[in-house]
Amino acid sequence: MSTTRTWAVAITGVDGHMVEVEADLSNQTPEFKIIGLPDKSLGEAVQRVHNACKNSGLDLPRRRMTVNLSPASLPKHGSGFDLAVAVATLAAGDAISPRSIRGTVHVGELGLDGRVRPVAGVLPAVFAAARAGFERVIVPQANAAEARLVTGIEVRGARSLAEVAVWHGADVEIPEVPVEEPPAVEEEPSESLDLADIVGQESAVEALVVAAAGGHHMLLSGPPGAGKTMLARRLPGILPPLTEGEALEVASIRSLMGDRVACLDRTPPIEAPHHSASVAALVGGGSRVARPGAIVRAHRGVLFLDEAAEFSRVALDALRQPLESGAIEVIRSGFTARFPARFQLLLAMNxxxxxxxxxxxxECTCPAQAIRRYATRLSGPLRDRVDIELRVARVAASRATAGGRSEFSTAAARQRVADARGRAAARWTGTPWSRNADIPGTWLRQGEFRLDSADRQPLDRALERGALTLRGYDRVLRLAWTMADLAGLARPRQDEIGRALLLKRGMTP
Known part of the structure; x- marks a missing residue:
């Protein structure tokens, strides 16, 4: 009896879990079986591995072969285990060195001709291997650039199973096979959208800068053609670039979606799902495999819901928990997948x-009942989680046709936002937070950051009258601190409190 071991990675959510792949050879009726809670696509690896080995000049022993994926209680899915299963079975038959594969992680799908095809989720898989202390990982050549974004681990890109076998001591000819590249996703860069294109919406642009400076959620309400979508599309362009850690988080999510990741993109992402999107499309779901939804793809960026009142109310209310926690858990029978979802929500509605x-x-032709029903499509609890409600009016014809561009550009706004965030980060040094929108309300209501009663007077009165909830009270405080940062003040004054209260109530300051 001969048992060999190598390693693969199972992805649950964005987390990778190390899986030991054991191959055992016994003198019984020839059979090839995979155990250890594989899904259907992984169970089909038996035929892919058999044909890939044969067409690569690597013969499998004609005996009973059992491959165990441990831990057996962890669900495993996808074709990314093919390469690990193949090298473990080849080592069991002494075609390659068992010692060589023992400390190596293998990730990749096999074609019937022996080529190693790209798979989704390579970046979080290599992260998991590096955290577990492994020194070498073999991935498809098409995923090699993505895998090399992780430091501290040797990455080898393989074109074929024969090439991997040679690395592990086999004596076979390496065929010339083309590299299958994952599909590239081309997106319009946010840098091409400039705030200078927006004319006659100075108060709306200023509110957008406040939202960007503090990471605040925002609701734009106004008639068609007022410029709500133009404003929303320019928000990512004035946000600070992602840090290396944040960019790696975003790249890991793109990797899970199967996108080609060759470098770290420091531009915050923006997701704008259609208003017909279901709850699963927004927050994620899936029966066998948990797939990230729009809020996960918008992590560290902007989730823009245009025509927000046309979305299902159930789908909108599903955003309430992720807005508070910054994460979403997809719970299914047998597994729980946790995805990061710390996004900035931007809503637009008529x-x-x-x-x-x-x-x-x-002239409005809507009955009064239809107007009330339309306004309540956004529930009170969801509105309470929005920091800024802004009414946007149409621009007068004289201003729209005057020609020229606004003097306030995206570059100038980005600098203001960066300066304000720098002041906030310096103030919150030593805490887990750096943006005002993330600070717990208790920190702003108590201790050294509590404002003077005279400055808080309009806010306290609004809370006493029931015009604000305690959550809304905290959000106004966060807005006021952001306005103070933009103005270069050490602390908010009554003026900043009043302007923040107006923005929260949907009035122009």
Whole structure:
């Protein structure tokens, strides 16, 4: 009896778990079986491995072969285990060195001709291997650049099973096979969208800068053509670039989605799902494999819901928990997948179904009941989690046709945001937070950051009258601190409190 071992990685959510792949050879009727809670695609690895070995000139022994994936209680899915299963079985038959594969992690799918095909989730898999102390990982050549984003571990990119076998001591010819590249996803860079293109919306642009400086959630309400989408699309461009750690988090999520990741993109992502999106499309789901939703893909960036009132109310209310915790858990029978979801929410909606309610010179044809029903599509608890509610009006014809561009550009706004965030980060040094939007309300209501009663007076009165909840009270305080940072003040004053209160209530400061 001969038992050999190597390693693979199982991905649950964005976390990788090391899986020991054991191959055992016994003198019984020839059979090849994989055990250890594999899913259907992993169970089909038997045929892929058999044909890949044969077409690579590597013969499997004609005896009973049992491959165990340990821990057996951990669900395993996907074709990324193919390469580890193949090298473990080849080592059991003495075709390659068992000692060589023991300390190496193998990730990759096999083609029937023996080529090693790219798989999704290579970046979090290599992260898991590095954290577990492994020194070498073999991945598909198409995923090698992505895997090398992880430091402290040797990465080898393989084109074929024969190439991997030669690295482990086999004496076979390495065929010339093309590299299968994952599909590239081309996105319009946010840098091409400049705030200078927006004319006549100075108060809205200033509110957008406040939202960016503090990481605050925002709701834009106004008639069609007022510029809500133009404003929203320019938010990522004024956000500070991602840190290396944040960029790696975003790249790991892109890797899970199967996108090609060759370098770290420091631009915050933006996701804008259609209003017909389901709850699963927004927050993630899946029966056998948990797939990230739009809020996960927007991690460390912006989630823009245009025509927010047209979304299902159930889907919108599903955002409430991730907005508070910064993460989402997909719980299914047998496994729980946890995804990061720390995004900045940006909502845009019309004042009524026809869009003309309250618009000067326009006629609204909606019944009063339809207007009320439309406004309540965003529930009170969801609105309470939004820091800024801004009413956007249409630009007058004289200003729209005057020509020229605004003097306030994206570059200038980005610098203001960076300066304000720098002041906030310096203030919160020594805490787990760096943005004002993330600070617990108790820190702002108690201790050294508590404001004077005279400055808090309008806010305290609003809380006593029931115009604000305690959550809303805390959000106004966070807004006030952000306004103080933008103004270069050490602490908010009554003026900043009043302006923050107006923004929270949906009024122009």
């Amino acid at each position: 004042p009524c179904p026809c869009g003309n309610y309250g618009v000067r010179g326009a």
